[in-house]
Amino acid sequence: MDALGLNLAGLISHFVSFGILFALLYVLLYKPLGRVLDERRKRIEEGLTASERAQEAAEEARAEARAEIQQGRDEAQRLIAQAQELAQQIESDARANADVRTAQQIERARSEIAQERDQAVQQLRDEFAGMAISAAERVIGQSLDADDHQRLIADVLAESSTGQQN
Numbered sequence: 001m002d003a004l005g006l007n008l009a010g011l012i013s014h015f016v017s018f019g020i021l022f023a024l025l026y027v028l029l030y031k032p033l034g035r036v037l038d039e040r041r042k043r044i045e046e047g048l049t050a051s052e053r054a055q056e057a058a059e060e061a062r063a064e065a066r067a068e069i070q071q072g073r074d075e076a077q078r079l080i081a082q083a084q085e086l087a088q089q090i091e092s093d094a095r096a097n098a099d100v101r102t103a104q105q106i107e108r109a110r111s112e113i114a115q116e117r118d119q120a121v122q123q124l125r126d127e128f129a130g131m132a133i134s135a136a137e138r139v140i141g142q143s144l145d146a147d148d149h150q151r152l153i154a155d156v157l158a159e160s161s162t163g164q165q166n
Helices: 006-141 145-166
Strands: none
Touching: 006 145
16 A cells, blocks of 8 residues: 555554544534534424414404404494484484474464454454444434344344355
């Protein structure tokens, strides 16, 4: 081997030195570095697992929030429908009350009109009777007593009543 320029004792010492260096590096560097890398891999896996769990929890929270929002919307729609029903009921009650009040006012007005008409007719009869008596006194030229007045008034009213109906 000397012809090749290799020294067997040097080569063996290099192999032994390399073996010792390799064993020392393996024990002092590779194992601790492997442990550190394993721990880091475990932490990364735990972080990924925790992240997945957090993502699942966030999805569940979103689903719950959507459900609560939908429930709130449904409740709001129900309340709106109740309010509209109540408003319609109040409106119909108000209309019914207004109709009743209007009918009462119309009946009261008709009653007042009939009463005023009767008073006007009575006043006209009284005035007509007074004018008839005055005319009769002028025509007769003398004053009539109370019985004659009553008889004359009754006759004039009877004639005016039949004249109005014709």
